[in-house]
Amino acid sequence: MRKKTLVVVLSLAVLVMGLACLAVLSGCGEEETTTTAAPPSTTATTQASSTTASTGATTETTAAGGFKGKITVGALINMTGPFAMNGAEIRFSYELAVKDINEAGGIKLPDGNYELVMRAVDSKSSDTEASAAAEKLIKVEGLKIILGAEPTPLNLAAATVANKYNALYLTDYTWTDVARQQNLSSLAVLFFPAGKGGPGETPFLIWDKLPADSRPTRWGIATQDNADGQAIGGALKDFASQHGAQVVEYQSYTPDSKDYSSVILKFKQAKVDALIGFATTSDAITFTKQMKEQNYAPKIFGGMMGFWSTEYSDALGADADYVLHDGFWHPDLGHPKGKEIAEAYAAAHSGKTTVVGGLPYALVQVLAAAIEKAGTTDAQAVRNVIANGTFPGTAMGDLQFDDHGICEIPPTYSQWLGGKRVLIYPGHETELQYMKPWNER
Numbered sequence: 001m002r003k004k005t006l007v008v009v010l011s012l013a014v015l016v017m018g019l020a021c022l023a024v025l026s027g028c029g030e031e032e033t034t035t036t037a038a039p040p041s042t043t044a045t046t047q048a049s050s051t052t053a054s055t056g057a058t059t060e061t062t063a064a065g066g067f068k069g070k071i072t073v074g075a076l077i078n079m080t081g082p083f084a085m086n087g088a089e090i091r092f093s094y095e096l097a098v099k100d101i102n103e104a105g106g107i108k109l110p111d112g113n114y115e116l117v118m119r120a121v122d123s124k125s126s127d128t129e130a131s132a133a134a135e136k137l138i139k140v141e142g143l144k145i146i147l148g149a150e151p152t153p154l155n156l157a158a159a160t161v162a163n164k165y166n167a168l169y170l171t172d173y174t175w176t177d178v179a180r181q182q183n184l185s186s187l188a189v190l191f192f193p194a195g196k197g198g199p200g201e202t203p204f205l206i207w208d209k210l211p212a213d214s215r216p217t218r219w220g221i222a223t224q225d226n227a228d229g230q231a232i233g234g235a236l237k238d239f240a241s242q243h244g245a246q247v248v249e250y251q252s253y254t255p256d257s258k259d260y261s262s263v264i265l266k267f268k269q270a271k272v273d274a275l276i277g278f279a280t281t282s283d284a285i286t287f288t289k290q291m292k293e294q295n296y297a298p299k300i301f302g303g304m305m306g307f308w309s310t311e312y313s314d315a316l317g318a319d320a321d322y323v324l325h326d327g328f329w330h331p332d333l334g335h336p337k338g339k340e341i342a343e344a345y346a347a348a349h350s351g352k353t354t355v356v357g358g359l360p361y362a363l364v365q366v367l368a369a370a371i372e373k374a375g376t377t378d379a380q381a382v383r384n385v386i387a388n389g390t391f392p393g394t395a396m397g398d399l400q401f402d403d404h405g406i407c408e409i410p411p412t413y414s415q416w417l418g419g420k421r422v423l424i425y426p427g428h429e430t431e432l433q434y435m436k437p438w439n440e441r
Helices: 084-103 127-140 152-164 176-182 202-208 227-242 261-269 281-293 310-320 338-348 358-374 379-386
Strands: 032-035 069-077 107-109 112-122 145-147 168-171 187-191 218-224 246-253 274-279 300-305 324-327 390-394 397-400 406-408 412-417 420-425
Touching: 069 084, 069 127, 084 112, 084 281, 084 310, 084 338, 084 358, 107 358, 112 127, 112 358, 127 145, 127 152, 145 358, 152 168, 152 176, 152 187, 152 227, 168 358, 168 379, 176 187, 176 406, 187 358, 202 227, 202 412, 202 420, 218 227, 218 261, 227 246, 227 274, 246 261, 261 281, 274 281, 281 300, 281 310, 310 412, 324 420, 338 358, 358 379, 358 390
Parallel strands: 069 112, 069 145, 145 168, 168 187, 187 406, 218 246, 218 274, 274 300, 300 324
Antiparallel strands: 032 112, 107 112, 324 412, 390 397, 412 420
């Protein structure tokens, strides 16, 4: 008999993830790479012809494919450090979107069509490095439109630099409620909140729909001991209370500690049967392995950030089964280009799946459409188009930004089963399977 189960995990913006190099990245290990048509590239400036107002460098030399010139934008991507695994998936979607836009004719401005070029710079999973990279892209390379990376602290650090120079910092993987509080005129965000409507509430929305006579009753929370972890942990506790769920154990841990046996033992002793974690991919892998070593298998186990990375499933194999993870997109949601994005990722990654897919892809679509609507690559003009702007038919569906330049999307939750991601939320909550004891697999 197939038990229904709910695994809840919250990994968010830092949500990340260590391999320093991944096959997904062309030129992996290099701090800076530029991609154009196929494969696409990422760079941090916008270039336009002299007939178009621009705050970046201008390239009017005829480009390949009959383009009048190039529009180059920067991209901060975690190529190294604890978020490198997630960074690889984000970069793949950025580059796929750039490629598809160029194959469809590029960016159309009043004086002709321009090739979109992306200049990717390694933000090294560090707030300080992200700030320095943004400063270099803007001041040294003259690029004043930058696509962001993850997580929230890293993006806010880079956005603060962009704000100083009236550049545009367009990003996802940043809590929208936190971004709104910053009131940065150069920041635009496509993501979800840490609070209501975000992944902190979703585990309990799933829990609500499980049969009351079988669902778990004793919740545990494991978060990183940093600002992001505290925010997520606080949200989880608040939503647990609102939904009538009992949190019996809460543990904070130092990231990259290598040994989480004492933390796991406390959950085990407290008889926690629904455990939510917030971790980088490397920490999530280590934590799961050490759960198995202690023969601890709550009915529900999962997490945000590091649990959704393909490397998590690759490293654990069958031991990743039944683990829930948050996400940002799923091809089964029915958004435009869902099938094509999923197939492109699978073809490049030996049939593997991704929950990143449409989110970074849609961000590039928004940027291209905003430049076309503005008729210029001037950073603030483009940002003004994004604020209160409507962008229909993206890979995340129809998007509406508010006057802060923020658009909120609902999170997803999926469950690892046989190396595949099975969509649980929204719409499939009762299909969730409870975690089997390690010795019964």
